[in-house]
Amino acid sequence: MFAYLLSALFFAFFLVGVLRDRRRFGNAVYLGLAFVALVVGLLGELDRLPGPLVTAVTVVLMLAPAVGVLVLAGALVSNGATMVRREGIRPANLLSLLAGLTIVAVVALLVTALITRSRTLIVVTGAVVLVVGYVSFLFLCFVCYAFLYERLRVRRSVDFVVVLGSGLVGGDTVPPLLAGRLDRARALFDAQAARGNQPVLITSGGQGPDENLPESHAMADYLIAGGFPAERIVREDRSRTTEENLLFSKAIMTAADPDYRCLIVTNNFHAFRAALTARRTGVRGHVIGAPTAPYFRPSATIREFVAVFLTYKVVNLGVCLLIAASGMAAWLRL
Template identity: 60%
Template sequence: MFAYVVAAVFLALFGAGVLRDRRRFSNAVHLGLAVTFLCLGLLAGLQGAPRGVAVTVMVVVLLVLALGPVALAGLLCANGVQMVRKEGVRPANLLSLLAGLGILGVMALMTAAVVSQSKTLAIVVGTLLMVLGYVSFLFLCFVGYAFLYGRMRIRRDADWVVVLGSGLTGGRHVPPLLASRLERGRQVYETLAERREVDRIPVLVTSGGRGPDEELAESHAMADYLVERGFPADRILREDRSRTTEENMLFSKALMEAERPGSECVIVTNNFHAFRAALMARKAGVNGQVVGSPTAAYFWPSATIREFAAVFLEYRAVNLGICLGLVLMGCLAYVLA
């Protein structure tokens, strides 16, 4: 019963947080805690269930705990190899492979601790599992809420559609990843425009400056891409100074405030980047919802890990502090052993 009460409290906090501002990482944590305590309550309730049902559920849970990490590690390693083949050997493309190898490494370390019966190794493994458990919980919260956030309805009262740049190929050409954002931006623009008065038709902002290996600013290549495909040139505003997502937000905000102070916007990026971009928009004071465009399935695991790592470090004081506290607990256990 206690677990259900705690789950209800966190669910209420989640609901209040979403109503206050959808773009808060605390919403993800509250939802994750609500689901966790609900599951604990359901497991505790198995004591009163028929024996056959209880045994079946426990067997399934144990199988998931035992085989789940192995399957996950295999899938991540396979995805990492695919990423390297398709996208090349770069640090960002190795994340899923490294995550898969890391899971296998932890499993090997656990096996060594059991076989060797070493108390020191057991404490090291236990401490590592506590830290990984905390990080994994946050990762699941991030993925779960990002999934929900990406499916929220587009706000109909926005005056702006801001498409974030992501780099050009060959110095001037729009790559498929960026083209996906632009096509999604066009869809959002058309959705907003069909319900607006003539004097309040939205404006689409292409946001992206010129990189060191680019012949022109991303925003100009993005605008040209849209115009060549029939988009009205007079409904495009180009933000051509930004080099990072944070600057995308700040410089686009300045343009929007200069034209229509206090207006709202819909920001378009890729789906794996949407929730983190929403957190950035909130931090920058941009009054906007973020929506995602489709991304190739093989690209998603490494990209999601990268996005989570950036969010984790954004709240480094809390997260690293908790991880350090868990390590100190392990050190204390070693001293007392």
């Protein structure tokens, strides 16, 4: 019963958090804790089932995580190979491959510890598994809540639609990833116009060292070439990062209307982190994601999670160090 009450409490915190501001990572953690407490409560009900059914459920509960971990590792390694083949060998494209290999390494370490029964190795493995468990819990919270956030629609009228840049190819060409953002922004503009409201569209992106013009100019040219009204576009051409995209766009919007409301457009894998950044920078608006090629999402999602994890690095690395220190203390007592 206590586990169910705890689950209900965390779920209540989740609902209150979403109502107050859906752009909070704490909402994701509350939802994850509610689910964990619910699972613990359901596991406590096993002794009420008939004996054979208890055995069957226990076997499933033992096998499902093991099989799931191995399948996940294989899928990540396969996706990593696809990323390298299609996008080239760059650190960002290796993330899913590295994640898959890390899972394999942890499993191998666990099996070795169980076979050798070395106390030192068991303690080390226990600390590693706990750290990986903590990070995995946060990752699942991130993925699940990001999935929900993408589906929380904004129905009110807005004054601006901000499109975040993502880089040009060949120095001056809008790549498919960025074109998807611009097409999504235009669809949002058309939906607002159909309701009698025509927001200003801000293309946001400065000029990189390998680009022939500011990204925002190429973005605006892409829209205008497709028939978008040039007079409804404002170009923010100084930013180099997502945070600068939002800060410089915020300055433009505040100067035009201190009480503005906006929508921010990026790709779906980036939407939740952009929303967290928008909240941190004080931008009054929610983030809408544009579709992304399925093969690209795993590595991109891992990259986004790492960035969020490091945003709260004091807490997260502190917890990881505490776990490692506890393992060391246990080893010293052997």
